[in-house]
Amino acid sequence: MTGLTAVAMAVIGFFAYQASAAQNEAPRGRQAEPAASPSPSAGPEQEAPGLPAESGEGRRVVYSLADDRVWLVGADGSVLRTYGVTPGTLDPVAGVYTVTSRDERVTGTDGVPVQHVVRFTTLAGTGIGFSAPVEDGRQPVAEPGKKTGGIRESRADGAAMWEFATLDTPVVVVR
Structure with a gap:
């Protein structure tokens, strides 16, 4: 299990680095347009679902x-x-929600400093929402039995979510 976790974290870190490098290649003074990002599990020939x-x-x-x-x-x-x-340990129930709160920076329930927090519901008293780790490649390692609602994104994807999902933006959760 430890080996699988290490491999998964290495793959996630690699893609977070690539996303960060791609964001840095955007021309100065002009914000990059949101574009489709490849799936972390997709190879070069595969397209995102x-x-x-x-x-x-x-x-x-x-x-x-x-x-x-x-x-x-x-x-x-x-x-x-x-x-x-990368989902937290708590999944929201499928349904339609709206963005209810946002925070520029906080510490996640897993102890990881996160930014661009966009929340849309709570479950078992824990906020559920999207966020990006402040440090590149830092991914959650939840303690067994710990309730975490952070749905983690790369820093570049978190910035795009932050710009897009303002208060009251609909969030549709599907199985």
Whole structure:
């Protein structure tokens, strides 16, 4: 189990580094447009999964529990960005929510300093939402039995979520 955890963390760290490097390549003075990010599990020939059917209409965030993937969807229904995430130990119930609170920086329930926190529900008294570790490559290692609701993103993806998901933005959670 320790070996699998180490391999998973190395892969996640590699993709976080790539996302951070890609963000740094954006021209100075101009913010990069949100673009589709490859899935951490997708190889060079694989494309990210398409937007789930029955995930609503209009501008929204879509989060797939089965795929551990997020889609940022524009008002016209086009996917502006999609990327893989690392879920916490608590999964939200499938349904439609709205962004209820945001914090620039906090310490997650797993003790990891995080930024761009976008919350949309609570479960068992624990906030559920998206966040990015302040330090590149830092991923949660939850204590056994600890309730964590942080759905972790890379720093670049967290910045895109922060810009996109303002208060009251719909969040659709699908199985």
